[in-house]
Amino acid sequence: MPRVPPQQQQSTNMEEIKKGAWSPEEDQKLKSYIIRYGIWNWSQMPKFAGLSRTGKSCRLRWMNYLRPDVKRGPFTMEEVEIVIKMYQELGNRWSAIAAKISGRTDNEIKNFFHTHLKKHLKLKNIDASMKSKVKRKRVEKTKKSEEINNAGKAQEKTLSFLAIGPTMTTDNNSMIGTSTNNSSSLMVSPCGSSSYNSIITFDESQRMNVDQPIIEMENTVILESNPEIHQSDSLSIESLDEFDTNSFWFHLLNDAHRFIL
DNA sequence: AACAAAGGCAACCGCCGTCGC
DNA sequence: GGCGACGGCGGTTGCCTTTGT
Structure with missing residues (x-):
């Protein structure tokens, strides 16, 4: 790629550089230019495309928004x-x-x-x-x-997040939750039961001990401590706004529950 | 209906690695 | 080897929208 002499670059800098949100016209200019001529030099492109933007700004706009393969919409x-x-x-x-x-x-x-x-x-x-x-x-x-x-x-890094969330009831009548006295456990038990039948604990050496069944590390959903919820052992979904059944949080807990059982 | 607060996200900023001169 | 331009990246900002009061 040929380098551009400094004085030639300065000439573009003398012009008024526009900032802020892109207009549909600007989008169209950039898109048509790239489709026609391709990407050859971001810093020179705005001048040839008739845009009062920096090359960086054009690059960002193209990469994050205008590229044909950019997927929009909510995350699955x-x-x-x-x-x-x-x-x-x-x-x-x-x-x-x-x-x-x-x-x-x-x-x-x-x-x-x-x-x-x-x-x-x-x-x-x-x-x-x-x-x-x-x-x-x-x-x-x-x-x-x-x-x-x-x-x-790598597991040490994963474990450092700690696996804690509020207790919740899942749609197949089991409960997934956390210990109130052990800040590093993820528990699953039949709904209404006072005893947990699966407990994942993390010991001080960051190793993972699992009561039955064996759980593969990559299947474990790691959540973080939420101290304000600790005092309650059995919060229901209804009592927590964020626990609507469409939330990813709900799905994550469900996944954890599914993997564990 | 009006206002404030919070949330969401596009875009900017500054730093860094790479490459050509 | 040093310098400068460029592209790429992560952090941050600020505007617009949504939600709450």
């Missing part, structure tokens, strides 16, 4: 599961996660995670990463991630 349960699973494996590498879901962009997945999943699951390490102002070098992240994988410690 399958997609949600992939996002969660991949997040547990890869962390906040949204582009890598997006690569696993056809038609979804990294931006969309990131937004979805921060709005829906973060809200419901309250993953501890998300909060930590949000609060942290320290910029980690990508090399270090990759290195760390490789180390984790190589050492077989």
Whole structure:
């Protein structure tokens, strides 16, 4: 790809650069230009396409919205599961996660995670990463991630989320819930029963011990601690707005329940 | 009906890696 | 090897919509 002399680039910068939301006309210009000429140089493209935008802005608009293969609309349960699973494996590498879901962009997945999943699951390490102002070098992240994988410690990362949610009743008359005195257990029991017949516990060394039956790690739905609900051992679905039967949260608990039984 | 608060999401910003000169 | 341009990525912002009072 030929490099452009600095003075030539400055000429574009002298023009008024538009920011903010894209108009339908701008979308049309960019789309038609790319369809006709393809993507050859983002920084030069706006000038030739007749757009007063930066190359970055054009690239973002195309990648996240105008590309023909971009999928719109709500996430399916399958997609949600992939996002969660991949997040547990890869962390906040949204582009890598997006690569696993056809038609979804990294931006969309990131937004979805921060709005829906973060809200419901309250993953501890998300909060930590949000609060942290320290910029980690990508090399270090990759290195760390490789180390984790190589050492077989991917499970440790998964387990660190803790598996806690409120008790709820599922549609096949069993109850899935959490211990009020053990913040790292996920339990399933017949509805109304005071004893749990399946308990997953996480011990201090982050190993997983499972009372019968054996549960594969990748089948385990990992949820986060929700302290305000701990005092109640048997909240019903009706008492919690977020537990409508169409919510992904409900489905996740159902999935966990199904895997365990 | 009007206003405020919260939620959702498109788009921007700044940093970083890669590549050509 | 150093420099600068470019593309890509994750974090953040701010506007618009929805929901609650």
